[in-house]
Amino acid sequence: MSLPTPASNASPYALQPLLHAPSPDEAWWRRAVIYQIYPRSFKDSTGSGMGDLAGITAELPQIATLGVDAIWLSPFFPSPQKDAGYDVSDYRGVDALFGTMDDAQILINTAKSFGIRIIIDIVPNHCSNEHALFTAALAAAPGSAEREMFHFADGLGEGGNTPPNNWSSLFGGSGWTRVQNPDGTPGQYYFHLFDTTQPDFNWRNPAVQEEFEKTLRFWLDAGAGGFRIDVAHAMFKKEGLPDWGGAPDGTPRPGFPFADAPMFAQPELHQVFARWREICDVYPGEPVLCSEANVRPLTRLADWVAPGQMHQSFNFDFLRTLWDRDALASVIGDSLSAFDTVGAPTTWVLSNHDVSRHATRFGLDGVALDLGDGIGPRDPQPDTVRGLARARAATVFMLGLPGGAYLYQGEELGLGDHTTLEDGFRQDPTFLRSNGERIGRDGCRVPIPWVHDAPAYGFSPTGESWLPQPEDFAELSRDLQKADPASTLNLYRKALALRSELGLGLGSLAFYENPELPEVLAIRNGDTISVLNLSDAPVVLPAGEPLLFSDADGEPLAAEGLLGANAAAWLRATD
Known part of the structure; x- marks a missing residue:
């Protein structure tokens, strides 16, 4: 293969006008890097095969060496x-699977000693059918105060045999389940956007709002650094619960735009968020609120982070974007433009516990996976080498963008999904309720590897693991990567340290243009140039002093003025 010829006297890239100005203040959450821990899959301290809070506390030094600002913990409640x-059956406690309330307090306090905040995952849209409030509602009569905490309604048609409306569950099937009266006759229905065991709260009831304000104060009093709000956009339903002809998840269809979806993005949400912001603002340390608001378009998502609302909101449009230069440039520009209108940072994310890991996704050319879907053993398998190269490059480029960033446990090891996990091990209700038509999320939730030659790769002292791990996790284990300068782990450490040193999270952004390189995306953040090569061949770099490369051959190629295939680099501008 012949290599391109680098320009000898001038950069082949033309800098465009500034799109995004530096942040107006240095609040920690504007540039924070937050590490998500899925507790059951992080570290098992007891040998049960289930990760726990004590296991997280024991490994806090490992997280601290990454250089993150906070940890978001997926739910560990009863x-x-x-x-x-x-x-959730109790929002103010700890499930025995994960430890005790003392373990939670030790984790919060120990994390603080490392300068790391603990962000609690609150699930306000729904609870467990074993929550005391729902069991009380089942025992109470129709129209009672207990039932007004949820969405109970009479059925339609003869004998009330038709559900109150046509809403579906996001896990498959109807969104309504009928209960029995004390005498055994069929009773009312209750609504659940997810599983039948997850009844939705009625957020139009002030008693529900008061209940969750108590929960926020409980964890803030314990020292929590803020909250991630699960399914924040679904808390309120449109009054009257009208039928909906659009997709169950609110995806726009002709004649049914997202803005009209009666189970999502109701305007009353913002009154609750404003109240939660007031509560957080009273506590020291600027506790953060981050919404999981799957809302489109980005201009509407900006409402979630307007002054007095949430601090952050996940950027699902960025997460969904395929390995495509123009699509990435568009979503980055649109995101910054939309959030700048309300003075809020954009929060970038590539992986979490609900989506296929980006090392897997980027190994599947042109394949778009919906949120909640994964890869199974009967599906086309990813190119793991290409997927990892692209994942490393995507992360380096993402960390060069101004704003906050979320990392998912194990991505710093270059982990992909367990794509050959056998059906018999699957536990995701998405898989179970769809009769296997949707693979679900188990593949990205497999316990992570710590030691290459230990039982369960060091996840558990007994070798137990609630989901089996793939054999290739051995070569990706943390102990081997710590000793390898070119490992993904050490790349993350270098990138995060340099990001902090250069102040990239609070920086500005302007695009570079080069019509002759249609698969290269390049930006300038202050004096730092970030370049992403989305092609399978080396490309010419802009002029600048090399700082960081996502690929092991980065420095040798850079000496020739080139960036490798499926790679990213940071350069210091020399003009």
Whole structure:
């Protein structure tokens, strides 16, 4: 293969006008890097095969060496675990699977000693059907105060045999489940956007709002650094619960725009968020609120982070974007433009516990996976080498963008999904309720590897693991990567340290243009140039002093003025 010829006297890239100005203040949450821990899959301290809070505390030094600002913990509350803890039966406690309230307090306090905040995952849209409020509602009569905490309604048609409306569950099937009266006759229905064991709260009831304000104060009093708000856009439903002809998840269809979806993005949400912001603002340390608001378009998502609302909101448009230069440039520009109108930072993310890991996604050319979907053993398998190269490059480029960033446990090891996990091990209700038509999220939730030659790769002292791990996790284990200067782990450490040193999170952004390199995306953040090569061949770099490369051959190629295939680099501008 012949290599391109670098320009000898001038950069082949033309800098465009400034799109995004530096942040107006240095609040920690504007540039924060937050590390998500899925507790059941992080570290098992007891040998049960289930990760726990004590295991997280024991490994805090490892997280601290990454250089993150906070940890977001997926739910560890008491729960029947029908949806891996997102079916909460008590919001002010700790499930025995994960430890005790003392363990939670030790974790919060120990993390603070490392300068790391603990962000609690609150699930306000729904609870478990074993929550005391719902069991009281089942025992109460129709129209009672207990039932007004949820969405109970009479059925339609003869004998009330038709659900109150046509809403579906996001896990498959109807969104309504009928209960029995004390005499055994069919009774009312209750609504659940997810599993039948996850009844939705009625947020139009002030008693529900008061209940969650108590929960926020409980964890803030314990020292929590803020909250991630699960399914924030679904808390309120349109009055009257009208039928909906659009997709169950609110995806726009002709004649049914997202803005009209009656189970999402109702305007009353923002009154609650304003109240939560007031509560957080009273506490020291600027506790953060981050919404999981799957809302489109980006201009509407900006409402979630307007003054007095949430501090951050996940950027799902960025997460969904395929390995495509123009699509990435568009979503980055649109995101910054939309959020700048309300003075809020954009929060970038590539992986989490609900989506296929980006090392897997980027190994599947042109394949778009919906949120909640994964890859199974009967699906086309990813190119793991290409996927990892692209994942490393995507992360380096993402960390060069102004704003906040979220990392998902194990991505710093270059982990992909367990794409050959056998059906018999799957526990995701998405898989179970769809009769296997949707693979679900188990593949990205597999316990992570710590030691290459230990039982369960060091996840558990007994070798137990609630989901089996793939064999290739051995070569990706943390102990081997710590000793390898070119490892993904050490790349993350270098990138995060340099990001902090250069102040990239609070910086500005302007695009570079080069019509002759249609698969290269380049930006300038202050004096730092970030370049992403989305092609399978080396490309010419802009002029600048090399700082960081996502690929092991980065420096040798850079000496020739080139960036490798499926790679990213940071340069210091020399003009």
